[in-house]
Amino acid sequence: MHTEPTAVLKNLSDPTRRAIFERLSRGGEMTVHALTGPSGVSQPAISKHLGALKLAGLVRGRRDGRETYYSAEPKALAPLIDWLSFYSTFWHGRFDQLETLLKRMDQ
Numbered sequence: 001m002h003t004e005p006t007a008v009l010k011n012l013s014d015p016t017r018r019a020i021f022e023r024l025s026r027g028g029e030m031t032v033h034a035l036t037g038p039s040g041v042s043q044p045a046i047s048k049h050l051g052a053l054k055l056a057g058l059v060r061g062r063r064d065g066r067e068t069y070y071s072a073e074p075k076a077l078a079p080l081i082d083w084l085s086f087y088s089t090f091w092h093g094r095f096d097q098l099e100t101l102l103k104r105m106d107q
Contacts, residue, residue: 024072
């Protein structure tokens with residue numbers, strides 16, 4: 001699934017979704033129940049956030065009996081990384097120009 005940088009940014013701009021993604025990235029697979037406990041957010045709200053993250057390709061769910069185990073999909077960050085890399089090149093050029101200007105002003 002190819003995700004647009006906008007979808008990734010939109011989903012990760014929400015602090016609760018970002019926290020869920022970070023917990024799954026660090027802790028591996030977790031159930032909704034495991035995500036709900038320390039978050040201070042209700043189970044239905046966590047489920048709704050997980051649904052949005054799934055649509056953006058940032059998490060996936062795996063059913064095992066009555067439980068669904070969610071895990072982070074770090075590969076979904078690739079469009080965002082590509083977008084940032086493009087602008088990183090742009091800013092490096094600008095910083096080089098600024099450095100040249102400052103050196104000329106310093107002389």
